[in-house]
Amino acid sequence: MRRGWFLPIVATFGFCFLYAPIVSLVIFSFNESRLVTVWGGFSTRWYGELLADGQMLAAAWISLKVGVLAASIATVIGTLAAFVLTRFGKFRGKLLLTGMVTAPLVMPEVIIGLSLLLLFVAMELVLGWPAGRGLTTVVIAHATFTSAYVAVIAQSRLRDMDESLEEAARDLGAGPVRVFFDITLPVIAPALVSGWLLAFTLSLDDLVIASFVSGPGASTLPMVIFSKVRLGVSPDVNALATIIIVIVAVAVTIAGLLLMRQSKKTG
Amino acid sequence: MSGAEVPRRAGLPLRMLAVGLAGLGGAVAVSFLTLNPTSALLLSALFGAGLLYFLLSRFMGWSDRWMVIAVPLLWLGIFFLVPFFVLGRISLSETMIARPPYSPLWETDAQGNVEIIASLQNYWFILGDALYRNAYLSSIKIAAISTVFALLLGYPIAYFIARSPEPRRSFLLLLVVLPFWTSFLLRVYAWIGFLRRDGVINNTLIWLGVIDEPLVMMQTDFAVYIGIVYTYLPFMILPLYANLVKLDGALLEAASDLGATPMVTFFTVTLPLSLPGVIAGSMLVFIPAIGEYVIPALLGGPDTLMIGRTLWDEFFSARDWPVASAVAIIMLILVVIPMMWLQAVQNRQEEGQ
Numbered sequence: 001m002r003r004g005w006f007l008p009i010v011a012t013f014g015f016c017f018l019y020a021p022i023v024s025l026v027i028f029s030f031n032e033s034r035l036v037t038v039w040g041g042f043s044t045r046w047y048g049e050l051l052a053d054g055q056m057l058a059a060a061w062i063s064l065k066v067g068v069l070a071a072s073i074a075t076v077i078g079t080l081a082a083f084v085l086t087r088f089g090k091f092r093g094k095l096l097l098t099g100m101v102t103a104p105l106v107m108p109e110v111i112i113g114l115s116l117l118l119l120f121v122a123m124e125l126v127l128g129w130p131a132g133r134g135l136t137t138v139v140i141a142h143a144t145f146t147s148a149y150v151a152v153i154a155q156s157r158l159r160d161m162d163e164s165l166e167e168a169a170r171d172l173g174a175g176p177v178r179v180f181f182d183i184t185l186p187v188i189a190p191a192l193v194s195g196w197l198l199a200f201t202l203s204l205d206d207l208v209i210a211s212f213v214s215g216p217g218a219s220t221l222p223m224v225i226f227s228k229v230r231l232g233v234s235p236d237v238n239a240l241a242t243i244i245i246v247i248v249a250v251a252v253t254i255a256g257l258l259l260m261r262q263s264k265k266t267g
Numbered sequence: 268m269s270g271a272e273v274p275r276r277a278g279l280p281l282r283m284l285a286v287g288l289a290g291l292g293g294a295v296a297v298s299f300l301t302l303n304p305t306s307a308l309l310l311s312a313l314f315g316a317g318l319l320y321f322l323l324s325r326f327m328g329w330s331d332r333w334m335v336i337a338v339p340l341l342w343l344g345i346f347f348l349v350p351f352f353v354l355g356r357i358s359l360s361e362t363m364i365a366r367p368p369y370s371p372l373w374e375t376d377a378q379g380n381v382e383i384i385a386s387l388q389n390y391w392f393i394l395g396d397a398l399y400r401n402a403y404l405s406s407i408k409i410a411a412i413s414t415v416f417a418l419l420l421g422y423p424i425a426y427f428i429a430r431s432p433e434p435r436r437s438f439l440l441l442l443v444v445l446p447f448w449t450s451f452l453l454r455v456y457a458w459i460g461f462l463r464r465d466g467v468i469n470n471t472l473i474w475l476g477v478i479d480e481p482l483v484m485m486q487t488d489f490a491v492y493i494g495i496v497y498t499y500l501p502f503m504i505l506p507l508y509a510n511l512v513k514l515d516g517a518l519l520e521a522a523s524d525l526g527a528t529p530m531v532t533f534f535t536v537t538l539p540l541s542l543p544g545v546i547a548g549s550m551l552v553f554i555p556a557i558g559e560y561v562i563p564a565l566l567g568g569p570d571t572l573m574i575g576r577t578l579w580d581e582f583f584s585a586r587d588w589p590v591a592s593a594v595a596i597i598m599l600i601l602v603v604i605p606m607m608w609l610q611a612v613q614n615r616q617e618e619g620q
Contacts, residue, residue: 096344106550241456
């Protein structure tokens with residue numbers, strides 16, 4: 001192949017492009033100097049400062065709560081949507097539902113954020129609920145847009161799954177609810193775990209939608225980071241990034257192992 | 268399939284009921300946004316009761332099926348679809364010093380005459396204002412250029428992964444997806460450290476003796492291109508990979524047996540066959556990039572115009588909700604066309620499988 005040298009070089013460049021900034025984030029989190037880009041010796045002082053930053057910790061706690069709640073709701077809704085779309089054949093509103101689980105994946109965040117905020121304001125005006133903006137509204141917003149991602153993952157797993165298992169259970173007299181909980185759910189469980197994790201990280205990561213629908217006292221972690229970063233680089237953000245990267249790496253490894261074991265089991 | 272075999276019982280009265288309910292729903296939506304709370308609540312309750320009755324009577328035999336469908340449909344309908352109608356309604360108002368800060372669509376005077384105040388003035392204002400027009404055009408330009416760069420970089424990577432032998436292929440794929448799982452905000456932040464005047468790139472180039480003076484990269488459109496390509500690259504690679512991995516190697520062999528050079532083979536066989544992947548990947552980068560806020564806010568300069576940023580400022584700084592809504596509606600119209608194209612390509616892919 002004459003093209004032999006071209007592809008590996010571009011691919012190597014591409015992977016360096018993807019990882020160099022992440023690696024530098026980690027390296028400079030251990031930098032003694034306040035200047036993020038000049039090496040001043042090894043130190044863990046920024047981790048200490050991070051742990052002493054009350055505002056940051058409070059925001060991290062809020063983000064964790066929002067993430068867990070939103071990811072759990074999103075997993076239920078996303079799984080139901082995926083199940084309905086792959087197993088229910090044709091029904092009224094199918095096209096609408098298909099559109100509503102695809103559109104959030106590409107819809108610009110500013111539009112989702114603004115429109116949801118306006119909905120919440122209108123709902124408060126008319127129904128008196130939700131009273132003001134805060135944790136509840138952020139959870140609802142995050143559950144809504146992340147459920148689309150869960151639906152995509154669950155849908156591809158449901159399509160790949162051997163449907164004869166479900167048919168066999170039905171032939172043996174199991175009702176649809178029993179089939180779902182005894183057969184379908186255990187088979188697609190690893191996909192739901194990675195769906196939940198994806199929803200959780202997306203929620204933990206979201207700045208734009210949260211900024212619109214959040215209220216006083218419910219600043220999420222990205223909102224605090226953004227206000228810090230806007231004023232310039234700060235090394236404690238690097239320390240935070242490193243912690244997040246480590247957590248993500250561990251979580252992804254676990255999810256990967258789960259998926260691998262599953263694919264070995266089902267062939 | 269359990270559901271598909273259940274016969275439908277669609278009587279005419281029930282259809283009329285459905286149409287009536289849809290009308291009532293519309294009335295609720297309107298009252299929701301304009302009338303006073305009591306009447307809106309009453310209408311909502313009526314609508315809710317009617318809907319429940321409709322669901323139970325129409326789908327008695329397989330109501331459990333509809334209960335399952337209703338959960339995602341209602342949730343996404345209320346929190347994803349309805350907000351767009353609210354957005355549209357507020358874009359027709361004027362900004363007002365009030366809570367909430369926009370005017371009603373009509374007013375009733377003492378004689379009971381209804382005067383309609385709704386107007387398209389926000390749209391005329393936006394379309395007539397050079398700043399907004401430029402923001403839209405420059406968003407499209409920035410998103411398009413970034414998409415081209417992402418394609419130029421992503422295609423070879425996807426091709427390389429698709430042609431790799433198995434254990435390595437899964438590993439490389441994981442490497443592509445992994446950054447997507449770490450914080451998007453922090454990855455954009457990382458580029459500040461790279462592109463600054465005293466950043467990693469300038470320091471390295473000066474140390475190597477390539478340049479004497481630091482290059483100005485931060486707060487330019489160039490930094491925004493890098494940021495977009497960087498954060499959206501996995502979205503480009505994955506659909507391309509999914510497409511290229513299915514490419515039949517025999518076709519490439521046939522082409523080369525017939526005397527085609529690798530270059531000719533690529534442009535006459537590989538590229539045309541991978542076009543659905545190219546379109547899907549490009550749309551997945553292009554559409555969200557149009558409305559991008561974080562990247563231009565952190566990496567771009569004050570003159571980097573992007574409509575997502577304009578909307579943000581209009582809402583948070585100017586606090587003009589109606590104009591911000593109109594900006595969002597026009598943006599929505601812009602992105603709906605590429606979205607439908609993406610949907611069409613994906614549907615065709617699924618049918619092909």
